Amino acid sequence: MADAEADAGAERTPVPLAQDLVTTGKPEEHLRTDTGKGPFECAICNKKLSSKGTLRTHLRTHTGEKPFGCTVCHKTFSSNGDMRRHLRIHTGEKPFECTLCEKKFKSSEEQRVHLRTHTGEKPFECTLCNKKFGFSGKLRRHVQTHTGEKPFECNICNMKLSTMESLRFHVQTHTEEKPFECATCNKKFRIMGYLRKHLQTHTEEKQFACIVCNKKFAQSAGLQSHLVSHTEEKPFECTVCNKRYARSVNLKIHLRTHTGEKPFECAICNKKFATKGELGLHLRTHTGEKPFECNICNKKFATKGNLRSHVQTHTGEKPFQCNICDKKFAQIDHLRRHERTHTGEKPFECTVCNKKFAGQGNLRQHQHTHRGEKLFECTVCNKKFTQPSCLRMHLRIHTGEKPFECTVCNKKFRESHHLRGHLRTHTGEKPFECTVCNQKFAIKSNLLVHVRAHSGEKPFECAVCNKKFKSSGGLRNHLRTHTGENSVECFICNKKLSQPQCLRIHLRTHTEEKPFECTLCNKKFTVSGDLRRHLQTHTGERPFKCTVCDKKFAVSGSLRTHLRTHGEHV
Missing domain, CATH: 3.30.160.60 (Classic Zinc Finger)
Known part of the structure; x- marks a missing residue:
């Protein structure tokens, strides 16, 4: 016991x-x-x-x-x-208040860390390159740029990332999980930072009012910065180009255009940015977040600027005019791009091969040729892609999804740029002009194919008979003559043609229909191409030039025939 x-x-x-x-x-x-x-x-x-x-x-x-x-x-x-x-x-x-900008914090530690944004103190130093940082987390992330270490791997697409936080953030792009919910309106977010920013729309009291325009601010520092916009005073001058700014922070950001400094790095893909705002916008390409919604058609956008540009497709407004040719544009970016067609400027340079481009989009597309890495694979046909957005677009071929609808005729498209090109058939806009013969096109790819008529370039070759074509579409149509795939038969003479469009044109040889009429002499033609060639007999235009002897021709076929007279010189 x-x-x-x-x-x-x-x-x-x-x-x-x-x-x-x-x-x-x-x-x-x-x-x-x-x-x-x-x-x-x-x-x-x-x-x-x-x-x-x-x-x-x-x-x-x-x-x-x-x-x-x-x-x-x-x-x-x-x-x-x-x-x-x-x-x-x-x-x-938030009992701890910053004495400089009146921002409040939950803890004294947060307040101490925040003060470094004012004092510029950077107590954390990299032992490899001596670069200093205000926060220990930034130093840790920076050190990985030296070691190249990416120990955290996504078990869905095998992408490797440098931090656990980056991995969690990345995984949400696959799952579409939004774990951070607003207790006031139940809106959900992928990132705590986005939720915190959103919460300010509910809680942030704006007690500092501008005496000029009554605009209100949550902090007195914000009001003081705003007041300069009324006085037009710009006391901060760039020592490199003499450009002036109302605020020192704007000058600091501007100086990065001279130094090339990009201190804000994406934790997912390591791309760097000159401003925190640019990084924030970039992060939405990973998260898919589109917080700005059109109140007309409910389409959502990642940036306020994209929403503003989109709204103009409803209003038809084109406020930006070229001062050289008076052409008008709905967006300032489109005007800037257009102006480069006059100046020939190509400000976007590839850091790998130094090739220059007129548009940033063209540079981005070109850079994929260097990367070559294709991490994102289609589960249906195993085709691989460099970016998740390209995979998403490709999947629509399998699903038949066409999310982009024309507001004029309700025709639907798989990709937004196909819709943009289609909309020009309604507006009549043809922004892409041939520099050789000045013919204009609604779609850039049509211009590229047309330019080959001048250069004689035929990059698409048939693997069966070695015949070459200017466009991939021309090659596809030709291949049907070998495979018999999708062939259509004329019910009058039993001739077989590769596609319905060719059959429609062929039928005009039986019906003698000639829908294309010359406005100068009223002569009629079966196909639009014949009319275009005929018009050159009125204008005397000869846009096709021999590169050997400079002789000019009205049609590309005549140029091709002529080139044979040079034989081995061509």
């Missing part, structure tokens, strides 16, 4: 609590507990602490004891201070 009681007593022996571990039994340390004077040493790891209370709190890191519970969400903490700080998440209390 006594043994049983002893065993029972042994089973009930509790795990030692923090207060049981405060002293080690040494007389001198016992005296310190009586006098209240430190240092107090941890009996487990020998760490020394200044008071009995801090020792008790520290010991809980060994015992795992968390005696302080949150009354709202029941999360537990090892110290009363940690619990109090946590409660501010629920109450929204």
Whole structure:
């Protein structure tokens, strides 16, 4: 019986609590507990602490004891201070205020870190290149640019990332998970940062009003910066190009255009940006977030600028005019791109081969030829792509999805640029002009095919008979003559043709229908190409030039025949 009681007593022996571990039994340390004077040493790891209370709190890191519970969400903490700080998440209390910009924080540590944005203090230094950082996290991420280490791998697409945070962020692009929910309106977000920014639309009181235009600001610093826009005072001057700015922060950002500095790095793809705003916009390409919605057709956009441009497709407004040829554009970017056709400027340069481009989109497309890495594979046909957006577009071929609808005739398209090209058939706009013969086109790819008529280039070759074609479409149509695929038969003479469009043109030889009429002499033609060639007999235009002897021809066929007279010189 006594043994049983002893065993029972042994089973009930509790795990030692923090207060049981405060002293080690040494007389001198016992005296310190009586006098209240430190240092107090941890009996487990020998760490020394200044008071009995801090020792008790520290010991809980060994015992795992968390005696302080949150009354709202029941999360537990090892110290009363940690619990109090946590409660501010629920109450929204921010007792620590920045004395420079009046921004408030939940903890003194957050306040200390924030102060570095004002003082410029960068206490964390890279031991490899001596670059300094204001935050330890930024230093850690930077060090990986030296080591190239990417230890975190996505188990869906095998993409490797440098931090666990980046991996979590990336995985959400596959799952479309949005774990951060606004308690006020239930809107969900993929990233805590986006939720915090959104919460300001509910909570941020704007008490600082501009006396000129009544615009309100949450912080006095914001108001002071805004006031400069009324005075037009620009006291901050660039020492390189003398451009002036109203705010020092704008000058600082501008200077990066001279230095090439891009301090804001994407944690997912390591692309760098000159401003935090540019990084924020770029991140939406990974998250797919489109917070700006058109109130006419409910289409969503990643940026406010894209929404503004889209709204003009409803209004038809074209406020941006070229001062050389008076052509008007709906967007300032389109005007800038157009102006380069006059100046020949190509400001976007490939860092690998130094090739230059007039548009940033053209540069991006070109850069894929260097990367070559194709991580994103189609589960239907196993075709691989360099970007998830390209894979998403490709999948529509299999699903038949056509999400882009014309608001005029309701025709649907797989890709937005196909819709843009189609819309020009309604507006009559032909922005792409041939520099040789000035013929205009609604779609850029049609211009590229047309230019080959001047150059004689035929990059698409039939693998069966080696015949060459100017366009991939021409090659596809030709291949049907070998395969018999999708052939259609004339019901009058039984001639077989590769596609319905060819049959429609062929039928005109039987019906003698000639729908294309010359406006100068009223002569009629079966096909539009014949009419175009005929018009050159009126204008005297000869756009096809021999590269050997400079002789000019009205039609490309005549040029081809002529080139044979040069034989080996061609």
